[in-house]
Amino acid sequence: MNSTTQPTEANQILDVLVVGAGISGLTIAHELIAKKYRVLVAEAQDRVGGAIISAKNDEGYQWEEGPNSFQPAPELLRLAVQVGLKDELVLADGKLPRFVFLDGKLNAIPMTPQGAIATKILNWGSKIRLALGALGFARPAMAGEESVEQFFSRLLGKQAVSNLVAPFISGVYAGDPKRLSAKAAFSKIARLESYGGLIAGAILSSKERKAQKLNDPNLPKVKTGELGSFRQGIKMLPEAIATNLRAQGTGVKQQWTLRSLEKQGEIYISKFDTPMGEEIITSRSVVLTTPAYVTAKLLADLLPAASRALNEIFYPTVACVVLAYPKHEFMYDMKGFGNLIPRTQGVRTLGTIWSSSLFAGRAPAGWQLLLNFIGGTLDPALAELSELEMIEAVHQDLKKTILRPDTKVEPKAIAVHVWDKAIPQYEIGHLERLAIVETELQKSQGLYISANFIGGVALGDCIKRGLQEAIKIDKFLNNISKKSFSFPEVPHSTHE
Numbered sequence: 001m002n003s004t005t006q007p008t009e010a011n012q013i014l015d016v017l018v019v020g021a022g023i024s025g026l027t028i029a030h031e032l033i034a035k036k037y038r039v040l041v042a043e044a045q046d047r048v049g050g051a052i053i054s055a056k057n058d059e060g061y062q063w064e065e066g067p068n069s070f071q072p073a074p075e076l077l078r079l080a081v082q083v084g085l086k087d088e089l090v091l092a093d094g095k096l097p098r099f100v101f102l103d104g105k106l107n108a109i110p111m112t113p114q115g116a117i118a119t120k121i122l123n124w125g126s127k128i129r130l131a132l133g134a135l136g137f138a139r140p141a142m143a144g145e146e147s148v149e150q151f152f153s154r155l156l157g158k159q160a161v162s163n164l165v166a167p168f169i170s171g172v173y174a175g176d177p178k179r180l181s182a183k184a185a186f187s188k189i190a191r192l193e194s195y196g197g198l199i200a201g202a203i204l205s206s207k208e209r210k211a212q213k214l215n216d217p218n219l220p221k222v223k224t225g226e227l228g229s230f231r232q233g234i235k236m237l238p239e240a241i242a243t244n245l246r247a248q249g250t251g252v253k254q255q256w257t258l259r260s261l262e263k264q265g266e267i268y269i270s271k272f273d274t275p276m277g278e279e280i281i282t283s284r285s286v287v288l289t290t291p292a293y294v295t296a297k298l299l300a301d302l303l304p305a306a307s308r309a310l311n312e313i314f315y316p317t318v319a320c321v322v323l324a325y326p327k328h329e330f331m332y333d334m335k336g337f338g339n340l341i342p343r344t345q346g347v348r349t350l351g352t353i354w355s356s357s358l359f360a361g362r363a364p365a366g367w368q369l370l371l372n373f374i375g376g377t378l379d380p381a382l383a384e385l386s387e388l389e390m391i392e393a394v395h396q397d398l399k400k401t402i403l404r405p406d407t408k409v410e411p412k413a414i415a416v417h418v419w420d421k422a423i424p425q426y427e428i429g430h431l432e433r434l435a436i437v438e439t440e441l442q443k444s445q446g447l448y449i450s451a452n453f454i455g456g457v458a459l460g461d462c463i464k465r466g467l468q469e470a471i472k473i474d475k476f477l478n479n480i481s482k483k484s485f486s487f488p489e490v491p492h493s494t495h496e
């Protein structure tokens with residue numbers, strides 16, 4: 001398909017090419033087709049959803065191999081309602097305790113000030129330190145960018161960091177608190193300090209949030225602390241968005257891998273590898289929602305400085321090991337969200353989500369389904385293990401943490417998913433890298449980047465960021481449609 005022809009505006013040049021059908025790309029496409037733009041979504045894999053993988057088997061297990069639940073932010077709920085998933089939403093009880101494994105047993109993470117006073121996770125010195133820090137009595141920041149470890153040690157003390165913050169970092173980023181940037185990875189929390197301590201900040205910012213909250217009667221009601229999923233798993237969301245896009249005539253191409261991107265005049269020429277051979281798409285704008293290391297390659301010629309900055313974003317390997325055990329094999333009643341494990345406890349597994357305790361229908365009666373995370377920045381050797389070795393490592397860890405230590409039962413191995421490059425790390429220098437990318441993008445009008453390495457990794461953050469990007473793209477397209485538009489010589493485009 002390399003013939004050079006003169007395309008006509010009506011049937012050849014798209015308004016927007018969205019590269020990647022993860023939640024970021026699908027959100028943007030969904031938003032832009034509502035504004036009647038001609039959009040095409042192109043995805044390298046043979047499915048939509050990107051990091052979202054929900055699965056089930058005929059033994060009655062249903063599990064997640066990527067995100068396992070989400071904060072039901074209004075933007076996410078609105079999107080779900082728009083694509084017909086209002087009645088499919090399921091919510092996990094916000095009061096379910098979360099645990100930290102310390103000194104051989106599980107300790108509930110305090111969720112209230114009274115809980116923080118009573119907790120055994122911290123000694124009295126640390127509690128006083130934490131209370132003072134939370135009220136704003138903390139050493140001022142040193143010069144230079146603070147790591148997550150430095151920031152929280154300054155505010156909350158070293159024990160709170162090792163027993164609470166670091167395990168939480170493992171749970172969200174599978175990262176290293178010494179390498180992660182406080183202002184990039186925890187921008188909202190770091191900003192709270194500027195209000196005069198975390199407590200004052202939290203009170204003020206919750207007032208702000210309430211003021212901003214849109215009162216939409218169409219959205220499902222959600223109680224504080226509840227976490228969401230969908231009846232058949234989180235993949236229902238990307239699949240419903242894609243179905244809706246297709247129903248409205250928007251192509252969502254699978255097994256289309258973007259190989260190169262160039263600009264001729266005001267038009268982007270994108271070349272894809274597809275099962276049918278090369279396909280070429282011409283468009284007025286392109287939004288890349290691909291991981292940073294892919295985006296870096298795609299921009300190597302067009303925006304080399306942006307490409308170099310993106311290449312510096314590190315993604316560790318993480319494995320999701322999904323196991324099931326008979327309920328009577330546990331030392332605890334398993335009423336909870338799951339447990340995190342500080343690196344100081346001699347346990348390799350980062351944390352375990354008690355999946356079947358969160359949502360109904362995830363395991364047959366009498367069985368407990370567990371989603372275990374192992375690997376991350378601090379455990380690069382994980383990549384050397386076979387899947388069987390990963391299962392064995394997690395099983396031995398579970399015998400130390402929540403299973404009866406003398407259990408003779410072998411795990412029922414449901415799935416192992418090794419994410420070679422799991423979650424982008426917002427490390428020291430991240431915001432500077434993103435600033436370079438942003439400046440570079442100004443040189444290539446019509447080119448956008450929206451992905452989980454900007455503005456937060458959580459699903460709700462990706463959706464928020466996607467909506468903001470859609471507004472920018474809408475403005476751009478509106479502006480150029482007001483200008484006269486001349487067609488350059490471009491290769492034949494083959495999209496429908």
Ligand SMILES: Cc1cc2nc3c(=O)[nH]c(=O)nc-3n(C[C@H](O)[C@H](O)[C@H](O)COP(=O)(O)OP(=O)(O)OC[C@H]3O[C@@H](n4cnc5c(N)ncnc54)[C@H](O)[C@@H]3O)c2cc1C
Pocket residue numbers: 019020021022023024025042043044045048049050051052065066067068069070071256257258259289290291294318320419422423450451452453456457458459460462
């Ligand atoms: C193990 C794990 C657990 C997580 N747990 C949670 C959780 O519990 N809650 C939560 O809120 N978040 C969680 N997250 C984070 C969240 O799932 C992700 O940040 C989010 O799904 C990323 O969406 P995205 O669209 O930005 O990127 P992706 O989902 O990565 O989508 C990018 C898409 O681009 C495609 N692509 C790549 N290269 C090309 C190319 N050349 N051409 C075309 N397409 C291409 C990819 O195939 C992919 O589909 C988790 C992530 C992981 C990995």
